[in-house]
Amino acid sequence: MLGIYLHIPYCKTLCPYCDFVKERSRTHVPDAFVAAVCQEIGAFEGPRQAESVFFGGGTPSMLSEAGLEAILEALHRRFDLAGAEITLEANPDDVTDDLVQHWHRAGINRVSLGVQSFEEKVLRYLGRRHDANSARRACDIVGNRFDTWSLDLIFGAPPVEAWAATLDEAVAIGPPHLSAYNLTYEVGTPFEKRADQAIPDDIALQMFREAEERLVGFDHYEISNYAKPGHQSRHNLIYWRNEDYAGFGTGAYSYIDGVRARNAVTTDEYLRNPGEKTEAEAIDDNATRLETLIQHFRLEVGMEKDYYQQRFGHPVEEDYGTVLNELYDRGLLAQDASRIWPTPEGFYLNNEIGLAIIQ
Numbered sequence: 001m002l003g004i005y006l007h008i009p010y011c012k013t014l015c016p017y018c019d020f021v022k023e024r025s026r027t028h029v030p031d032a033f034v035a036a037v038c039q040e041i042g043a044f045e046g047p048r049q050a051e052s053v054f055f056g057g058g059t060p061s062m063l064s065e066a067g068l069e070a071i072l073e074a075l076h077r078r079f080d081l082a083g084a085e086i087t088l089e090a091n092p093d094d095v096t097d098d099l100v101q102h103w104h105r106a107g108i109n110r111v112s113l114g115v116q117s118f119e120e121k122v123l124r125y126l127g128r129r130h131d132a133n134s135a136r137r138a139c140d141i142v143g144n145r146f147d148t149w150s151l152d153l154i155f156g157a158p159p160v161e162a163w164a165a166t167l168d169e170a171v172a173i174g175p176p177h178l179s180a181y182n183l184t185y186e187v188g189t190p191f192e193k194r195a196d197q198a199i200p201d202d203i204a205l206q207m208f209r210e211a212e213e214r215l216v217g218f219d220h221y222e223i224s225n226y227a228k229p230g231h232q233s234r235h236n237l238i239y240w241r242n243e244d245y246a247g248f249g250t251g252a253y254s255y256i257d258g259v260r261a262r263n264a265v266t267t268d269e270y271l272r273n274p275g276e277k278t279e280a281e282a283i284d285d286n287a288t289r290l291e292t293l294i295q296h297f298r299l300e301v302g303m304e305k306d307y308y309q310q311r312f313g314h315p316v317e318e319d320y321g322t323v324l325n326e327l328y329d330r331g332l333l334a335q336d337a338s339r340i341w342p343t344p345e346g347f348y349l350n351n352e353i354g355l356a357i358i359q
């Protein structure tokens with residue numbers, strides 16, 4: 001089973017903290033881009049059965065109705081999507097009743113709404129084009145139409161005191177899924193120059209814990225993700241289990257049969273030859289085992305020992321027994337007869353687990 005990722009690299013305004021592949025467009029996603037993605041999907045050589053589709057970006061909610069339908073048709077021609085989770089990321093400003101009804105009719109069955117905050121000052125600091133009221137309105141419209149959807153938040157932007165109120169409002173709205181990512185000041189973004197405004201690690205940890213305390217009724221199933229029963233992101237679980245996915249569109253990564261490859265990172269180049277891989281790297285067995293282990297320990301449930309045995313042909317202890325024992329002793333991992341999982345401490349200090357396994 002495969003995950004399918006589509007990168008739609010257009011945004012009406014560019015947020016200064018963002019380091020995704022994107023460019024500015026004032027209107028809909030250009031037809032030439034839609035045609036290129038359809039061409040790339042049609043030419044794909046690989047599995048037919050897909051577990052999930054994720055329209056990410058950029059801003060997929062800028063796809064015209066005809067553009068979205070054309071891409072979905074191309075996907076249905078090339079893949080078997082029976083029972084697949086099909087997610088579209090949306091900017092609250094783009095959400096209208098009519099558009100959301102169209103997404104639903106077209107076959108989207110999950111929306112991921114980039115709310116980020118319900119505090120105006122935070123939204124302005126982040127340079128978002130929507131305000132808190134348009135976020136509330138968008139939640140209302142999406143929540144009325146979709147059984148499963150995600151409300152996506154960012155923490156760490158000033159004023160940090162607003163975080164509690166944003167969490168409480170999110171709980172009151174009651175989405176089935178919620179993500180909460182820490183703001184980062186990435187090199188190469190306008191925020192790089194503001195890196196001195198980043199909150200200290202202890203405050204970030206405090207905000208992380210505050211999310212866990214306030215998001216009552218949600219299962220904290222991955223470091224940055226919360227879900228009500230039955231609403232975990234099936235697409236993201238593919239990444240966290242280090243399983244195969246195919247990426248289409250500008251700069252999209254694919255990981256299939258041990259090869260990680262990437263499309264051209266500028267849309268001009270992508271349009272000249274859709275699907276041509278500008279980077280490709282064969283991931284050897286050692287690296288695959290390492291990545292599989294580290295990714296699984298982002299999940300509250302961790303990893304089934306049988307999963308490792310079946311995927312790699314021998315027990316996990318044969319490869320990592322010494323470091324696993326060290327991590328049990330440090331209280332970052334726990335185990336029983338069938339499973340290994342991060343303790344609450346291992347959840348908060350997750351990069352310590354990764355560092356220990358890599359060394």
Ligand code: SF4
Nearest residue numbers: 011014015018057058
């Ligand atoms: S955060 Fe989203 S909307 Fe903002 S520039 Fe990046 S991709 Fe575009």
